[in-house]
Amino acid sequence: MLLLALSAVALICQSRANALHDRWPPEADTFYLPPSRILKLASLGHNELAADLIHSRANVYFGTQLHARLPTKWLAQYLHAAIDLDPQFRRLYLAGSAMLIYNGQRIVPDMVLAANSVLERGRQAFPFDWEIPFQLGFNLLYELPIDAPPDDPRIPGWRQQGVEVLRQAALYEGVPFFIPNLVARMLTKQGSQDLAVRHLEQAYAVATSEVARTQIRSKLAQLRGIQVAEDLAEKQREFQSMVNGRYLDFSEAFSLVIGPRITSNSIVAARVHSTIPREVSGP
Numbered sequence: 001m002l003l004l005a006l007s008a009v010a011l012i013c014q015s016r017a018n019a020l021h022d023r024w025p026p027e028a029d030t031f032y033l034p035p036s037r038i039l040k041l042a043s044l045g046h047n048e049l050a051a052d053l054i055h056s057r058a059n060v061y062f063g064t065q066l067h068a069r070l071p072t073k074w075l076a077q078y079l080h081a082a083i084d085l086d087p088q089f090r091r092l093y094l095a096g097s098a099m100l101i102y103n104g105q106r107i108v109p110d111m112v113l114a115a116n117s118v119l120e121r122g123r124q125a126f127p128f129d130w131e132i133p134f135q136l137g138f139n140l141l142y143e144l145p146i147d148a149p150p151d152d153p154r155i156p157g158w159r160q161q162g163v164e165v166l167r168q169a170a171l172y173e174g175v176p177f178f179i180p181n182l183v184a185r186m187l188t189k190q191g192s193q194d195l196a197v198r199h200l201e202q203a204y205a206v207a208t209s210e211v212a213r214t215q216i217r218s219k220l221a222q223l224r225g226i227q228v229a230e231d232l233a234e235k236q237r238e239f240q241s242m243v244n245g246r247y248l249d250f251s252e253a254f255s256l257v258i259g260p261r262i263t264s265n266s267i268v269a270a271r272v273h274s275t276i277p278r279e280v281s282g283p
Contacts, residue, residue: 033077036084043085051086054078062099066211072103076114083121093122093132101143104211109148112139130172134179135202137166197223 033039033054043050058078065072079096082089097115101107116139122132141162145155170179197220204216 033081036081039081039085047085048089051082051089051092054082054085055089055092058082058096058099062103066104069104071105072099075100075103076118079118080121083118083125087121087125090122090126090129093118093125094135097122097135097139101139102215104215107143107147109144109152109154112144112147115139128172130169130175130179131202133165133169133172137162137169140165 034042039050039054040047055078058075061078062072062075065075075096079092079100083092086092097118100115100118101111103111105111116136119132119136119139122129123136126132139162140158144158144162148155166179169175200216200220200223204213204220
């Protein structure tokens with residue numbers, strides 16, 4: 001009787017397990033990873049080796065999905081599992097966060113937030129590494145606001161948090177010269193574009209596929225085109241302001257050749273300057 005009861009319980013458990021399995025996504029059997037605690041036990045102390053294997057599997061999965069033009073919805077799980085096994089695997093944070101965003105799909109806030117969760121773990125593992133908070137700050141200040149709907153209530157908070165993260169990154173030892181300058185200008189429109197260009201150049205350097213590089217190149221070309229157009233417009237405004245301050249009734253060439261307009265104020269200033277005794281150098 002006991003054997004029959006145990007057999008009946010086993011059949012019921014198998015039936016329920018099969019019912020649960022039928023509700024899994026079709027790719028779950030191929031891409032599923034056990035929990036990190038199980039992976040650590042299975043690695044028998046060789047955690048770094050296991051992290052390398054999972055990272056390699058993540059790269060294969062990423063490339064396969066890119067080739068098929070499909071979402072990479074299992075990628076974040078691979079990255080976090082590898083990080084759990086080896087938190088000092090620095091490339092996982094930088095390259096992994098870029099892979100989560102630039103994967104050939106239309107960028108949406110959830111993709112950027114998934115990348116940010118990886119970068120936040122990187123900040124904890126490498127508290128003195130400027131590149132990780134730089135990418136995180138860029139995502140918060142620039143990437144998330146442009147990928148979200150204009151009326152998304154989270155945008156002001158993202159931008160405020162991004163400014164603070166970038167301000168902190170500018171104080172790190174060994175930070176490149178352009179970071180403090182960007183932080184000083186990032187509240188302006190032009191500053192945000194400079195920040196975007198610098199970040200995309202960093203993302204391009206760690207991109208692992210030609211599809212991702214193509215996507216990043218397209219963004220870079222667009223931003224650089226905007227920069228050139230705005231620089232030309234600013235130079236034109238400066239030139240026009242200079243001409244307007246000289247001789248409006250004459251041609252621009254005349255104003256450039258003659259120089260600044262002579263006014264009563266400039267004459268008085270010149271006379272005052274000429275009456276100031278010059279310091280005599282030497283004996």
